[in-house]
Amino acid sequence: MSDDLLALENQVCFGLAVAARSVIALYRPVLEPLSLTHPQYLVMLALWEREPRSVKDLSDTLALEPATLSPLLKRLEATGYVERRRSAADERALEVRLTEAGRALRAEAEKIPSRIVERLGLPVSELENLRESLQTIIGAAVRTA
Incomplete structure (x- = not known):
């Protein structure tokens, strides 16, 4: 890292943005056979955890505006x-419920995390540490917003 505070390589926001785009790109070919985009996959994950859910609950859980969630x-x-x-x-x-097809899709989706870990080629412990760090950053950003 350089001493330049404005150097792109020194920006946390840049690292997060590139990492997010890169990881989401890894999901694309894995989700495509399920007819899901990454944002739709996140909605399905929330519904597999618990249903029915109100649109407001989904919006809060996924940190998405209702206007963004509605088209999904x-x-x-x-x-x-x-x-x-x-x-x-x-x-x-407005409540959102899984259909039988949506519930059945879970069996296929259970293969996704291991496929992504395999594609990343990183130890699970490193990914768990990263997830914890990201949760800390999210919490700090939400508190100051």
Whole structure:
């Protein structure tokens, strides 16, 4: 690293941006046979953890604006993986549920993490440490926002 505070190589934001794009690119060929984009995969992960979920809950969980999430949900619905409907408990809330096809997709998706680890060629312990560091950074950024 150089002493220049404005050198691109010294910027955390640059490293995070390039790393994010590079890792997401590794997911593309793995997700393509499942008819999923990376953002859609994140939605599916959240729904495999728990369903039904309100759009607001998904938005909060994924740190996505509802306006960004809505088109993702529409495409997942068109693919046949999710369905959206008004909550019986609160007509104002829109719930998202997995369809049978969406639930069945989980079995195929369980192979994805090991394939990504293999493609990265890094020890799992290093990736776990990185995930923890990223969670710390996210927490710090959210607190100061």
